[in-house]
Amino acid sequence: xxxxxxxxxxxxxxxxxxxxxxxxxxxxxxxxxxxxxxxxxxxxxxxxxxxxxxxxxxxxxxxxxxxxxxxxxxxxxxxxxxxxxxxxxxxxxxxxxxxxxxxxxxxxxxxxxxxxxxxxxxxxxxxxxxxxxxxxxxx
Amino acid sequence: xxxxxxxxxxxxxxxxxxxxxxxxxxxxxxxxxxxxxxxxxxxxxxxxxxxxxxxxxxxxxxxxxxxxxxxxxxxxxxxxxxxxxxxxxx
Numbered sequence: 001x002x003x004x005x006x007x008x009x010x011x012x013x014x015x016x017x018x019x020x021x022x023x024x025x026x027x028x029x030x031x032x033x034x035x036x037x038x039x040x041x042x043x044x045x046x047x048x049x050x051x052x053x054x055x056x057x058x059x060x061x062x063x064x065x066x067x068x069x070x071x072x073x074x075x076x077x078x079x080x081x082x083x084x085x086x087x088x089x090x091x092x093x094x095x096x097x098x099x100x101x102x103x104x105x106x107x108x109x110x111x112x113x114x115x116x117x118x119x120x121x122x123x124x125x126x127x128x129x130x131x132x133x134x135x136x137x138x139x
Numbered sequence: 140x141x142x143x144x145x146x147x148x149x150x151x152x153x154x155x156x157x158x159x160x161x162x163x164x165x166x167x168x169x170x171x172x173x174x175x176x177x178x179x180x181x182x183x184x185x186x187x188x189x190x191x192x193x194x195x196x197x198x199x200x201x202x203x204x205x206x207x208x209x210x211x212x213x214x215x216x217x218x219x220x221x222x223x224x225x226x227x228x229x
Contacts, residue, residue: 010150010191011150013187014150014154014187017157017184018154020180021161021184022160024160024180030170030172030173033176037176037180041183045187048190048191049186049187049205051190051194052190052193052194052202061199061202064203064206065202067206068186068202068205068206068209071206071209071210075209075213076183078217079212079217082216082217082220082221083175083176083223086219086223087170087172087223090223090224
């Protein structure tokens with residue numbers, strides 16, 4: 001009975017990792033690659049570690065495996081956010097099919113500060129400009 | 140079919156093919172950030188392979204290596220992004 005459970009969990013985990021690697025190879029853009037890999041790899045490795053936590057009868061192994069799952073779930077979004085921010089600041093190009101870039105013109109390229117308040121003070125013009133640009137791009 | 144042969148002949152080959160596919164992206168990635176996330180994903184898949192190997196060889200000490208690898212993956216990605224952001228040219 002528990003063998004079937006372990007087989008199902010490990011199969012789902014292995015296929016999640018496989019789809020993550022397929023996504024990082026085939027996606028057209030850095031940001032799409034990032035969004036595919038982090039979620040799928042965290043889920044896949046989490047399920048494989050859950051297999052080890054169930055299969056070993058020892059309590060120390062289960063504690064270690066759950067600690068690794070917890071650590072991965074906490075740290076991988078932070079790493080993905082930081083590398084995505086660095087990529088946007090250094091000007092990695094978006095895919096040509098991208099519809100809207102909500103951060104366009106909001107980052108100060110020199111200091112890396114996101115100026116939300118200034119754009120809200122000016123309100124009308126930047127928002128209209130963004131929507132107009134995106135509609136032109138979609139046409 | 141026992142669980143051991145299932146791990147040996149189905150799960151481990153899938154993980155190995157995944158590492159090879161990610162390695163292609165690591166070699167041909169057009170920018171540095173692509174290579175950084177490819178390296179991060181290789182280390183994360185390595186944690187999965189270590190886990191399966193721990194189950195197959197019944198050596199529970201090997202999970203400590205997985206903890207250290209998770210730590211190294213996070214720290215290396217954060218350090219890479221910090222210094223890529225600080226870099227002048229590109």
